[in-house]
Structure formats: C-alpha cells, structure tokens
Amino acid sequence: MASRPIAPPIHLTQRSALLASLLAGGIAALIVLWLTGSAVFAGGFLGAAVVLAGAAMTWRSLAGADEATAVEVDWGLARAIAQTAADAIAITDRAGRLVCANDRYEALFGGFPAPPDLPLGEGGAAALATAGRAAWRDGRAPSGPLRLDRQTITAEVTRAGEQQDMLIWRFEPAADATRVDRLTDALAGDLGNRLGEAGIMAALIAPDGRVLSANPVLSHRALGQPGGTIEGQDFARFLITDSRGLVRFEREGLDGNPLRPVQVPFAENESEGGPILIALLDEEDAPVADGPTAANHISTLVSLMPVGIALVDREGRFVQMNEVFTRAAGIDPAVPPLYPGDLVVREDKAAVADAVRRFANGAAAPSDMAVRLRDHPEEPVVLTIAGARGMGAAAVVLSLKDNSEESRLKRQVAQATKMQAVGQLAGGVAHDFNNILTAILGHCDLMLMRHSPGDSDYDDIQQIRSNSNRAAGLTRQLLAFSRQQTLRPQVLQLPDVVSEVSNLLKRLLGETVTLNVSHGRDLGPVRADPGQLEQVVVNLAVNARDAMQAKNPHGGGTLTIRTRAVGPAEVRERGSDIMPPADYTALEISDTGTGIPQEVLPKIFEPFFTTKEVGKGTGLGLSTVYGIVKQSGGYIFADSKPGQGATFTIYLPVHAAGAVAVPRAPVRTRQAEMWGTGTVLLVEDEAMVRAVAERALSRQGYTVLSAENGEAALELLETCQAPDLLISDVVMPQMDGPTMARHVRERYPHLPILFMSGYAEEQLRKSIDLDNVAFLPKPFSVQQLGEAARDALSQA
Structure with a gap:
C-alpha cells in the first residue's frame, strides 16, 4: 500500500449519543424524586436534562459536519484512481508530506521519497521545488527536463483538493529526449549486442568527447576485460594513430588490428553541438559488415536516430530514410523519391547530384550545403552530406534537420520587423496627409463663412469638406496601424464593451448568422479605449460574416464571442516567446466560415493585404485591429484550420489598480461666440x-x-x-x-x-x-x- 495511512475518526452516532443523554437524565430524575419526594420537581429536572442534551447534540452535529468533511478523505479510492494512470503519480499535503502514490512512482524512484527530494540530477531537486512553489501560486506549473539515471523526465505539478491544500505530481518521459534515450539504452542493450555479433563496435559520443553509451563489445575491446564500461570517459584516449593514419585501440598497441571509423553526422552539430554516433569496424572483418544481418542492424539503428538520416548507394539512389528525414523533407511516404535531387528545386538538382557522386567516390570530411526543398522553396535548409564505409550498400549519408519550429520563429521575427517598418512609414504618411487635410478643411471653413445655405457654391464646398473628413478617417486608420493614434484609455470590463456593441453586431451580421456571447468568471479589469475596442470587435465580426457568407452564399453560420480569465500557467502552455507570463483577460472571436489558409495566415495583419475581391476591401481592417491591440499593451493571435473557421484571441493585461476608474472629461458646452483678444x-x-x-x-x-x-x-x-x-x-x-x-x-x-x-x-x-x-x-x-x-x- 503506497499511501500514508490515516486513522479513522472515533465518534458516537447521533442516535447513540441521544439515548445515552436520555438515560443519564432519567437516572438523575429518579435520584431527585427519591431525595425530595416531589414528582413535579423531578419531572422538571428530567425535561431540562433532555433540552440540554438536544442542544448539545445539535451543536455537535453542526460543528462536526464540516470537520468530518474536511478530514475524511478516502485515500484508498485516490490510490485506485492513480493506479489507472500511465504516468508516475504522487500527492503531497500542505506540509510537503507524501500522502498517496501509485506503483509506477515507486518503480521510477525506487521507493516513496516525497517530492521534491527525489534522486534527480544536478539541480533537478531545485527545479522541482521551483515548480512546486509556482503551482501553489498559479495552480499549475511544469518543471522542464529532469535527469533521472539514464533517462530524461518531465514533471507537472497541479494544485488540487477541496481546500486547494494538496499538490498532484505527475512524472512522464520527456518527449524531446525520448528518442535519444532510446538510442542510448539500445546501444547498451540488445541492439548493441546484435551489432557486436555483426562485428560492429558502436558508441554515442557527447560534443566534449565523453562516451554517452557504448555497446559491450566496444567496451571489452577498449578495456581488455569483459563486463566493464567506458561511459563518461574520453573516447579519444582509447585510440591511437600510426604514421600511415591507421586507427587502433591504444590498449592493443601498433600490433593491434586496424580499425575503420564510420561517423554518422547529426544535424544539430552545426548550431547546438549534439552527440555523434561512431562505429568502429575491424579492417579484416569489413566484408562481414556487408552481410544481411549487419544491414538489418544498421537499418534499425538509422530508424532510431532522433534526427533526419537517409542512406544513398553508389548509384545515387535512396537506400533508406528514417521518419524524421521524411517529415523534415516533406516526403509523402506513399510516394518516396528515388534520388536526392528529387527533393530539391530544379536549380539545386545538379549541385546535390554532384555532391552525392563526390562523396560516393571517396570524399571523407562531412560537408554542408544550403538547398531549397521542392515543397517549400522559400526557406533554404541545410543538407549535411558524408561518405559511408562499412554500412552495406550505403555509400553516402544525408542528414536534414527538421527546422520547422526555427522557420516559424524566423517568420514571426521578420513579420514583426516588417510591421514595425511599415508602421513607421504609415505614421509619416499620415502626418504629412494631416497637414494637407488641415489646409483643405481650413479653407473650406473660411469659404463657408462667406456663403450661406442656398448659394450656388455652398453645396460644393460642403461636399469637399465631407470628403476631406472621410480622408481624415483614413489617416486615423493609418495611425492606428502604426500605433500612433490618440487613445483615451479607461479602466473597464470587457463584458461591458461587448454588451455595448452587441446590438450593432446583430444588425451587421443579419438574420441568418447566430451570435453567441458568453463571459467567464473572475475577469480582471483592463485599461483601454472603449471606442477603439468596439472598433476591434466590429472589424473582426464583419470579417467573420464575410467568411461565413463565402462558405455558404445563402447565409448561415455562428459567430461566438467569449471572454475569459487567463493565468500565467496558461500563457506558459501556449509557448509564445512574445507574450510574457502574467494575468490577462482574453477576448475570443470565432466563426464557422471558410477559415484562413496556412500560407496566408502570417500575412493577415499586413496593411493593404486582403483576400477579398477588388473593390470589396481596403486591407486596413486587421492591420487597424493589430495596431489598436498593440497600442493598448495587448497581444493578438489568429488560429485557423481551412474549412473549420477562424479564431482570433486578444490578450489584454489585467490592470493592477482595477478599482480605480479613469474619470470622464466633463462635457463642455460649445459657445457660438469665438471672438478673442490678445x-x-x-x-x-x-x-x-x-x-x-x-x-x-x-x-x-x-x-x-x-x-x-x-x-x-x-x-x-x-x-x-x-x-x-x-x-x-x-x-x-x-x-x-x-x-x-x-x-x-x-x-x-x-x-x-x-x-x-x-x-x-x-x-x-x-x-x-x-x-x-x-x-x-x-x-x-x-x-x-x-x-x-x-x-x-x-x-x-
């Protein structure tokens, strides 16, 4: 039983206690009757005893209900539920004591130590303690990678319990390190033994030259004794090189058998210094490595690689590629390519073919080359090419890094830089345009002083003035995009803004579109311009209506507006480096329209970019929304799947002084008399x-x-x-x-x-x-x- 035993409470039931009280009162009444001889006095004494006993029992039932509820926890049921989880689960109380854990927790840590005092690597216990404190504060917190023996794990800590006085600790293998850990364990286990039977000595080497893992036959040859291990030692100290450049084991000396080292490159080496795989083959046993058994082992080893690896024969054809390589290259597994040149654009085919031919004919040192893949030619990627010896039919090793996340971050930085540059340009254009409009409006006003309604020129002047005011509205949109407009921020609640604009939205959306509005609880106040926020909601709603009409020309669809509170833990889960963890109030606007294509999604906030037909959109709607949100200190994200609608989420920081509202400026009555002196x-x-x-x-x-x-x-x-x-x-x-x-x-x-x-x-x-x-x-x-x-x- 892996849970702390809790003694059951000892108490009388209400019925037993009441009978005991009545019996005691009856005995006392008989004694009084015997002493005084008065039945009336004895009866009154009995009635008083009954009343006092009933009152005491009532007080006990009321006072003990909450206490019983608070302390009577069925830990057997809690442990049974924890046993069903696939991960290691532990529960601690406010004092940090372990009160419940499942068998997987015991197997993982070799017993029942209480978190965070667990046998983790350097700094692991401190990182786990930090996550625990964050969970008490935020309700939920991850720990990051933790090293436990030969594996990497992660922990997630959640505050729970009716009184929020307990922490649930969930431990699971780290997703990013799983494949590296599998390869490390495989070399020291069955895979390493099978490679040794085929005459292949293999080791996984860290960037500083230390041995992370090695198969038993390599450890035996390097140390000269069975059962030893070379993990953690410098790999180079076990090898020597003679005058002809032949490599041997240092223990065997110059008379030992020459070795043929084969290096499998990892794409992470270029920037992060990831581990490398070294295979050592005896020169005299090299033909053995071409056998079918060795080929099977090599194929298994390549499939376990945590980076994109592909093997190419002397004719330049693919022999094998692992799953990471196919994903990084955008290959359809149902239609695999025949040659490496089939992966790249036409301009890069010749360069790739020449490089493969050169390494197949004996080039040794690995080489990197920038190529453009056929599926996404706008983003160059790095292709690492190295010669392969002793790996069966394979003559060349190709390595391709899956840099989709890196490319996404580069696009975000480029987008932000472009938006900033265009914003500065838009602000300068709006400034100069405002000067021109000031002159036009001023001359119109001066001419109107000399004309009255009914004059032949009065209507023309008014038309010029009206068009100038429309142009002034365009400059305000440009200033909003460039985040240089004049805002009048107030401390407000987002549900109030949504309520103010709801009636307008119903008229804009029409009868065929259903508007659903829901508000979360415990929403923090935000500081923003209510008029500009209403413009944000209207712009997003109009775009959603157009998208739903494009999907269903006859009308129909649902527009959902939702507000909710967002804590720091949820911000961390989103994984955005742009938005710092804090308390936010979120405004979500989602529709059931056509959605936004993935190639268009990064461009939607650019000014003058629109997917609508000519004459039906200025391309300033979403750029204005972007500018208003950013100038208000918030963040906006767009998520969409084609055909499933789009969701725009706006995060506005919670205003610290929420109870203080910005007073409105007093309304000043205009005076017709504008005469002045001075x-x-x-x-x-x-x-x-x-x-x-x-x-x-x-x-x-x-x-x-x-x-x-x-x-x-x-x-x-x-x-x-x-x-x-x-x-x-x-x-x-x-x-x-x-x-x-x-x-x-x-x-x-x-x-x-x-x-x-x-x-x-x-x-x-x-x-x-x-x-x-x-x-x-x-x-x-x-x-x-x-x-x-x-x-x-x-x-x-």
Whole structure:
C-alpha cells in the first residue's frame, strides 16, 4: 500500500449519543424524586436534562459536519484512481508530506521519497521545488527536463483538493529526449549486442568527447576485460594513430588490428553541438559488415536516430530514410523519391547530384550545403552530406534537420520587423496627409463663412469638406496601424464593451448568422479605449460574416464571442516567446466560415493585404485591429484550420489598480461666440497650414505673429512685445516645437502653449516636459482652432 495511512475518526452516532443523554437524565430524575419526594420537581429536572442534551447534540452535529468533511478523505479510492494512470503519480499535503502514490512512482524512484527530494540530477531537486512553489501560486506549473539515471523526465505539478491544500505530481518521459534515450539504452542493450555479433563496435559520443553509451563489445575491446564500461570517459584516449593514419585501440598497441571509423553526422552539430554516433569496424572483418544481418542492424539503428538520416548507394539512389528525414523533407511516404535531387528545386538538382557522386567516390570530411526543398522553396535548409564505409550498400549519408519550429520563429521575427517598418512609414504618411487635410478643411471653413445655405457654391464646398473628413478617417486608420493614434484609455470590463456593441453586431451580421456571447468568471479589469475596442470587435465580426457568407452564399453560420480569465500557467502552455507570463483577460472571436489558409495566415495583419475581391476591401481592417491591440499593451493571435473557421484571441493585461476608474472629461458646452483678444505667436513650417491658421485667428480678433520655424520665432520675439499665447507645430526642421517652447518659457515662464501635430499625442508627450501645455490634433477645423486657443488662454 503506497499511501500514508490515516486513522479513522472515533465518534458516537447521533442516535447513540441521544439515548445515552436520555438515560443519564432519567437516572438523575429518579435520584431527585427519591431525595425530595416531589414528582413535579423531578419531572422538571428530567425535561431540562433532555433540552440540554438536544442542544448539545445539535451543536455537535453542526460543528462536526464540516470537520468530518474536511478530514475524511478516502485515500484508498485516490490510490485506485492513480493506479489507472500511465504516468508516475504522487500527492503531497500542505506540509510537503507524501500522502498517496501509485506503483509506477515507486518503480521510477525506487521507493516513496516525497517530492521534491527525489534522486534527480544536478539541480533537478531545485527545479522541482521551483515548480512546486509556482503551482501553489498559479495552480499549475511544469518543471522542464529532469535527469533521472539514464533517462530524461518531465514533471507537472497541479494544485488540487477541496481546500486547494494538496499538490498532484505527475512524472512522464520527456518527449524531446525520448528518442535519444532510446538510442542510448539500445546501444547498451540488445541492439548493441546484435551489432557486436555483426562485428560492429558502436558508441554515442557527447560534443566534449565523453562516451554517452557504448555497446559491450566496444567496451571489452577498449578495456581488455569483459563486463566493464567506458561511459563518461574520453573516447579519444582509447585510440591511437600510426604514421600511415591507421586507427587502433591504444590498449592493443601498433600490433593491434586496424580499425575503420564510420561517423554518422547529426544535424544539430552545426548550431547546438549534439552527440555523434561512431562505429568502429575491424579492417579484416569489413566484408562481414556487408552481410544481411549487419544491414538489418544498421537499418534499425538509422530508424532510431532522433534526427533526419537517409542512406544513398553508389548509384545515387535512396537506400533508406528514417521518419524524421521524411517529415523534415516533406516526403509523402506513399510516394518516396528515388534520388536526392528529387527533393530539391530544379536549380539545386545538379549541385546535390554532384555532391552525392563526390562523396560516393571517396570524399571523407562531412560537408554542408544550403538547398531549397521542392515543397517549400522559400526557406533554404541545410543538407549535411558524408561518405559511408562499412554500412552495406550505403555509400553516402544525408542528414536534414527538421527546422520547422526555427522557420516559424524566423517568420514571426521578420513579420514583426516588417510591421514595425511599415508602421513607421504609415505614421509619416499620415502626418504629412494631416497637414494637407488641415489646409483643405481650413479653407473650406473660411469659404463657408462667406456663403450661406442656398448659394450656388455652398453645396460644393460642403461636399469637399465631407470628403476631406472621410480622408481624415483614413489617416486615423493609418495611425492606428502604426500605433500612433490618440487613445483615451479607461479602466473597464470587457463584458461591458461587448454588451455595448452587441446590438450593432446583430444588425451587421443579419438574420441568418447566430451570435453567441458568453463571459467567464473572475475577469480582471483592463485599461483601454472603449471606442477603439468596439472598433476591434466590429472589424473582426464583419470579417467573420464575410467568411461565413463565402462558405455558404445563402447565409448561415455562428459567430461566438467569449471572454475569459487567463493565468500565467496558461500563457506558459501556449509557448509564445512574445507574450510574457502574467494575468490577462482574453477576448475570443470565432466563426464557422471558410477559415484562413496556412500560407496566408502570417500575412493577415499586413496593411493593404486582403483576400477579398477588388473593390470589396481596403486591407486596413486587421492591420487597424493589430495596431489598436498593440497600442493598448495587448497581444493578438489568429488560429485557423481551412474549412473549420477562424479564431482570433486578444490578450489584454489585467490592470493592477482595477478599482480605480479613469474619470470622464466633463462635457463642455460649445459657445457660438469665438471672438478673442490678445497676441498669438504662430509657429508652423507648412506654409499652407500657417496661412489657414493665421487667417482663422485674425478673423476671431487675435493679433497674429507668424514664423516658419523655431529659430525664426525666437528672433521675432527679440523685436516684438510679449505674446499672450504660443501656438506651435511639434515636428519642425532645424528646431522642433518643444525645444523652441523651452527657450520661450525661459523668458516668459507663465506663457500658455498650444501644440498642434499630425502625430498622436501619446507619442509626443514623451518628448514634451513642459507644464501648462495643451494639444490640438490635425486635421482641425477653424472652429476647433478657435476653441482650443480660447481654452488655452482661459486656463492661463
């Protein structure tokens, strides 16, 4: 029995206790009757005893229910359940004591030591203790690889129990190290014995030259005695080389039998220094290695390799390839290729064929060459080629690394770099475009002051103004993509945002699409702009509707919006190096549409990329979503399988000060009277914007002094009176607005300043370290400029 025994609780049942109480009360009443002779007094004494006993029993039942529930754990049932698991299972309590474990745990660790004090390799117990502390904190935590004797294992620790006061420890073989461990054990076991019977001495060598594993015949020849082992020792010390370059065992001396070493290359050697397999063949016994028995052993050995290995004969044809090689090369097992050149693109066929022919004719040192596989020619891979001797019909060994995960990470880095570069370009374009729109809108406003409704030109001017406002919306999308838009973040709950936009979504989706909304529990607050989050939900919902209509032209489908809490443990399970482990609130939007093809998935967030027909999409929808999420401090991921719909998951970090909400700005009633007085110093490098602003301010009663850059403004201040207000662009050549404003403040410390710019306020605030500064985003109308100037003067 591998569980800690727990003594059963000893107590009376309620019925027995009540009968005992009644019996004691009756005896006491008889004694009172005998002493006093009063039946009334004795009856009252009996009734009081019954009442007190009932009250005591009631209190005992109420107080003991929870206690019994808390301590009565059926560990026999728990162990029976643990016995059904294929992995080693152990359970510890809050004090770290082992309370239950299955037989596999006993077999794995040779008994029942309590985690984390287990016979693991260097640092293993410390790593396991760290995982245990993380599980108490997060509810679940992995341990990473742990070395136990000759195998590598991993552990997963989970907090459990009704009171969350226990830890479940699950141990299983590490997935990545299983094949290497199998090869290590196989060389020291049956496979090594069979290789020895065929005259093959084999050893697995670490990058530093130490022997990881060797078959018994090699250990016997190297040590000169049976039963010994050379594991952990330097392999080179057992060999010597004579003047002719022949290799022999050092123990046998120069009179010993010459050896023929055969090295099987591992693809990891190029970057990670992985182990290598060395086979030693006696020169005089070399023909034996060509026998059918040796060929079978070599075939088995190649299939166990944890890297992609293929054998090629002298004619350049494939003899064998293992599963890792076929997966790395994208080979269909039902239609295997005949020659190595069939794997690569047409331009690389000749180079591969020449290399195979060269190594088949005697080239010894392994060589690497970059090739492009036929199935995915856009990503070059490294093909390692080496000559093979004493391996039957095989003359050349090919090694190909499965770098799909590495390629995925490279694509992510390239995508992020490209998005950043395009974002900077988009932000610059939006800034210049905003200057042009400011001039157009300003002139429209000035012309409308001279025309009234009904004039022949009034409608035309209004049409120009309306189109300019539409263009301003496009620049806001560009700024959103480049993460340079002006946000108004608030502390909010995601379910509130979804509820606000649900009615709009029902109208957008139509009657044939079903909208399902569900919210998780214990959602943390997030800090974001609610208007921009609504735009994110709408953009994703519209794309989902189009995808479902493409799959079913007659309509139909389901759009699911779900919110849930995400802890650090789930973030670690996702395995993304981009998103740090923390507490997040997730927003998932999934559909039942056509899905997103895998070749398109990495490009969906690029600006102006769209799979819709010409005229039906701008390609800015998902790029805008990406920019809003990233500027809000969140992360967005897209998952899809063709034909099974797509799921977009947005992770927003939980706001630490969740109880404090950002107050809304008070609503200010607009005043029709925009007349003002005072002197305004206007600094703007764009002549068209400066002209519009100067005319607008002059019409509203201000005396305007204008300058084309910061240096000209400082020179102008030397010859004029003190201004009442400084209005300046932020980004200007030679001297920018903040630098010029600091010089002006040295002379006029209390001068109010109004900055205007086509960039976002959040981006510019980092470079503005001045007090009493207002901000006016471009493009702006004449009325907005007048209101901003009046407000800046009133707050001075």
